[in-house]
Amino acid sequence: IESRDVDALRALVADLHESDLARLLEALPPADRPQLIELLGSDFDFTALTELDETVRVQILEELPTQTVVEGVRELESDDAVYILEDLDDADKQEILAHLPIPERAALQRSLDYPEESAGRRMQTEFIALPPFWTVGQTLDYVGETEGLPETFFEVFVVDPTYRLTGSVPLDRLLRTKRGVKLGEVVTPDRHVVNATDDQEDVARVFERYNLISSPVVDDAGRLVGVLTIDDIVDVIQEEADEDLKALGGVAGDEELSDSFWYIARSRFSWLLLNLIAANLASFVISLFEGELERMVALAVLMPIVASQGGNAGTQTMTVAVRALATRELRASNARRVVARELLVGLFNGVVFAVIMAVVVFARFGIADLGFVIALAMIINLLAAAFGGIMIPLTLDRLKVDPAVSSGPFVTTVTDVVGFFAFLGIASLWF
Amino acid sequence: IESRDVDALRALVADLHESDLARLLEALPPADRPQLIELLGSDFDFTALTELDETVRVQILEELPTQTVVEGVRELESDDAVYILEDLDDADKQEILAHLPIPERAALQRSLDYPEESAGRRMQTEFIALPPFWTVGQTLDYVGETEGLPETFFEVFVVDPTYRLTGSVPLDRLLRTKRGVKLGEVVTPDRHVVNATDDQEDVARVFERYNLISSPVVDDAGRLVGVLTIDDIVDVIQEEADEDLKALGGVAGDEELSDSFWYIARSRFSWLLLNLIAANLASFVISLFEGELERMVALAVLMPIVASQGGNAGTQTMTVAVRALATRELRASNARRVVARELLVGLFNGVVFAVIMAVVVFARFGIADLGFVIALAMIINLLAAAFGGIMIPLTLDRLKVDPAVSSGPFVTTVTDVVGFFAFLGIASLWF
Known part of the structure; x- marks a missing residue:
């Protein structure tokens, strides 16, 4: 590129599939990308842009001269053209559309008029x-x-x-x-x-x-x-x-590997802030039992186990529920059966882990009562986890909120709060 | 079905697409499913079986008479026939193959001889x-x-x-x-x-x-x-x-909504057991600082916050890494850049949350030093979370272990252990 050896570049890309051309573009330093496209001129297949991450595509389009974009877009099929144009800001979009011949402009404009993420945006308008x-x-x-x-x-x-x-x-x-x-x-x-x-x-x-x-x-x-x-x-x-x-992992759906540090740090921050609030709520629950904790430090040592086990069990149930809602496998007709089964699984695993932890705690601290307290708390929290794990996504879905995005913080808040409260609460009644 | 009104049933399913027929089967009580297929005879399109969950399909096939299955399979395209046969146990499979005419048997046998999940299993052997x-x-x-x-x-x-x-x-x-x-x-x-x-x-x-x-x-x-x-x-x-x-949610990849309580309880159990071991390890770390906890109960109240924040940040990074590895977007060529960016994000968010928590803790407990301790622990744990969240999936992938399945427990173990150790350790040095 630096030596502007156009012939060599053309020979290089001539046989490339658009996807490979896109990979080549992504591998280049950002400043060289629009340059390569300009050097190639009409030998550059704009279809390659549809294979790029959104961030990279928008950056390239903004740096290219309008005329180059207009000519590139004219060569595309309608669905690819829409795909490329829809992410641009309105001014850029209108400028490019204004340079297109009227019939093409009208066709693209009509597709762009359909709502985002609708079939009208994705369809090809050429057909027989x-x-x-x-x-x-x-x-x-x-x-x-x-x-x-x-x-x-x-x-x-x-x-x-x-x-x-x-x-x-x-x-x-x-x-x-x-x-x-x-x-x-x-x-x-x-x-x-x-x-x-x-x-x-x-x-x-x-x-x-x-x-x-x-x-x-x-x-x-x-x-x-x-x-x-x-x-x-x-x-x-x-x-x-x-x-x-x-x-489900607490990351924005549109985060891409090519996003900038700043964008990623900010988008992850908001989720972590939510979690921080939930964690402070759990910490507040703990502080209600400061007296018990002072008297018996073993409680502080053991309490994260109950909360953590509940968090994981809740996440399991939630994952299954969110996925089944997304694929429409979980419907009103079978929801009752699935909820019942999840509660049964929660109860079963709660009892099994209760027994295991009772034995472990007795072995570690030699206090039989403490084993009993943790066992009871474990059963309660795994039941709460199953209930929250399935009911929270179902409720969010009914409220037309995407359960994949919002279930996680609710579920772990439930399992943390119930976990700490059950364990420390039972302990305070017992001892 | 009960009244064995074959004509009415035939009329009912005649216009159904195979997918809708499959849904109808799933909605029936298990015992009625094979019965419906037998009643319909050659009017039942075996393609519908390919649209069922594996558990349901195998159950139906095992209950149907061999002759019915043989005739149904003969009507199918080769890829659908293989799909239906491959999940059966060897004896059933061989019995059905034995009843097929030799050319069809040979073709199916050849497809079945390819490894599981290979292109040879999925391909259609009819072509021009x-x-x-x-x-x-x-x-x-x-x-x-x-x-x-x-x-x-x-x-x-x-x-x-x-x-x-x-x-x-x-x-x-x-x-x-x-x-x-x-x-x-x-x-x-x-x-x-x-x-x-x-x-x-x-x-x-x-x-x-x-x-x-x-x-x-x-x-x-x-x-x-x-x-x-x-x-x-x-x-x-x-x-x-x-x-x-x-x-990523700690559920076996093949868990289906139609699976039995028993199957699901067992498969979720093993993951939770792993988590229990990790939680006990974290609990052991806490027990190293029993003395400090007894002297200052506020440590017990605050310690889950650092661990939880690290767990969530680690999960974010891990989710992105696992997905990018699965789609082959994360490669050796860009791994270094991604690791550097994740560490930077971890550091940035670590500092921001450190400041927030220092203020919150000072407001809540009035001890400035405690705010400083939690701030320092927060930065350390969010850096550890970023490092673990990206390096653990990368390492597992290099060791040819599926990072989606195995990263989670490692990452949360790292963030729990580092979180408790950093917070309580710094506190024990400080106070």
């Missing part, structure tokens, strides 16, 4: 829609001879004169049908038609559940407006799983 | 392979007129006389090429050919990275043996994300 009276032969000839069709497609759609979707005909069926047959006779209505305003997560569930490869997208009036393909959906599935996993 | 000297016209006619082709396909493969893969031609390209052109002239070699012994997780990464819809599968000699489609891969992606998420 034909009337039902066309024959298979006509269709095959049309597909074979027309320029400017979508780059890849798996089916043709059949629409009525008002562009309402009748159904679709997959390419392999088209090939296996006699040329004289009319499309109207071989078309099958799509079992699940996606609405452009549907949330991408719901759409992903439909794709997974019915093993779809692609699906037409219609507007509220039932008119065909685009097509969603599975490769876009794979990214959605991956993203959603990613967000849930990170949320 | 043609020689390069065929013309596009010939191909289109062949596809249009031959019976018994795969139910759905997106491309034809071109092979040499020894069945070695040359490449593939997608259907849409086939349609857009003149009939006289030879396949050898339009074929493109596949950029990434999957080997039948490749691990399904690695295959899923390739599909995601290159946005593939389907990919040929070859054996070690480069001969075409099957085709993998994205809908199978979506399940793999979903499963792998699921396993990581559950593992």
Whole structure:
């Protein structure tokens, strides 16, 4: 790049897949990234930008001259173009749109007008829609001879004169049908038609559940407006799983490995602050029993065990509940059964660990009563953990709050508070 | 079902998609499930079984008469048949295979001979392979007129006389090429050919990275043996994300919502036992400072805060590290940078929370020195959390141990032990 040896660079990237080109960009120092793109000019495939982390992509787009971005975006399929534009701030977005020819601008603008994370944002607006009276032969000839069709497609759609979707005909069926047959006779209505305003997560569930490869997208009036393909959906599935996993670990769903120190420190801080408040609450509970702790220091030594065991058991139950809610496996119809089972598991493991700890404590301190106290506290806390672990996500879900993001602090607060309170409380009554 | 009203049942399921049929089965009491399948006879689509949880599927298959299973399996595509058979125990598997006609048996047996979770297990062995000297016209006619082709396909493969893969031609390209052109002239070699012994997780990464819809599968000699489609891969992606998420929450990757109480209680128990050992280790650390705790009960009240804050910060770092390792975003090339950043974040948040807690403690207990002690312990533990949170997953990954499964207990042990030791240790030196 430094020597501006364009020919060598072009030769280097000519054979690269867009994903590999994206990796190459990420490996470069930030300042060199826009430079490489400019040097390559039209040899740079803007599709590569869709494979980058958001932070890196926005940084590159902001540094590139508008004209370069406009030309790059024009080469893209509509879904990729939307993907690249949607993260830019409004001013930049409008500037780029203003430089596009009117039909392309209108199409992109319409996609961008759909809500964030909706099917309308992810769909491709290039597709083949034909009337039902066309024959298979006509269709095959049309597909074979027309320029400017979508780059890849798996089916043709059949629409009525008002562009309402009748159904679709997959390419392999088209090939296996006699040329004289009319499309109207071989078309099958799509079992699940996606609405452009549907949330991408719901759409992903439909794709997974019915093993779809692609699906037409219609507007509220039932008119065909685009097509969603599975490769876009794979990214959605991956993203959603990613967000849930990170949320459960107390990390913002959009944190990326390429984010700056400052962004990460701030985003992790808020979660830790919440935890600090919870920990102070638990500490307050402990302080209620200062007298007991002074009289019997063994209580201070043992109390974190009950709390920690509850925290882990609660996290187990919560993890299962959050995941099952996300995949819609946990529904109102089976919630009662799952809650009952979790409580039973909590009780069972509570009793087992109660026995183990009673023995350990007796061996360590030689006080049988202390073993009994910790055993009772263990059972109570593991039951509380099971109850909190399942009821908190269920309740948050019913309140339309994402249980993956918010369950953790509540559950550990419950297990800490109940753990310390049960152990020290029983001890204060006993001794 | 009770009234054995077969006609009504048939009418009921006739229009159901296999996924909905699977849901219906799951909603039934276990004893009724095989009964429904028998009543429906050949109207029951065995594909529905692939959409069930493993536990439910195995239970149904074990109760059905062998002959019913054999007939059902014969109707399936090869990948679905393998999916259904692979979880059965060897005796049942062999019995069913023995009842199949020899060619089908051999094909299934070959797929089952590939290692578990390999591409060979997931692939479909029905595909269209043609020689390069065929013309596009010939191909289109062949596809249009031959019976018994795969139910759905997106491309034809071109092979040499020894069945070695040359490449593939997608259907849409086939349609857009003149009939006289030879396949050898339009074929493109596949950029990434999957080997039948490749691990399904690695295959899923390739599909995601290159946005593939389907990919040929070859054996070690480069001969075409099957085709993998994205809908199978979506399940793999979903499963792998699921396993990581559950593992981080301390739950076995294969725990399903339909599992029995007994199975779940046992599988969660082992993780909790590990945690109990870690908690007892932390408790032992506390017991080293019994003297200090007796002299100053405020130490007992405050010590869980430092440990808890470290545990959460460590979990944050670990979650990011585990996920980035799973998606191959965290590599040797950027590990150093990520470790440095995590330590910086740990230091930063450590200092911020140190200041907050110093103020809180001074306000609560009026002892300035105690505030200073907790502040110092907080910084040390948040640094330890960052270090453990990133180095433990990296080390486990290098040792070929799945970091998602094993990192958690190590990280919280580190933060608990360091947290209690730092706080109580500094206090014992200070006061």
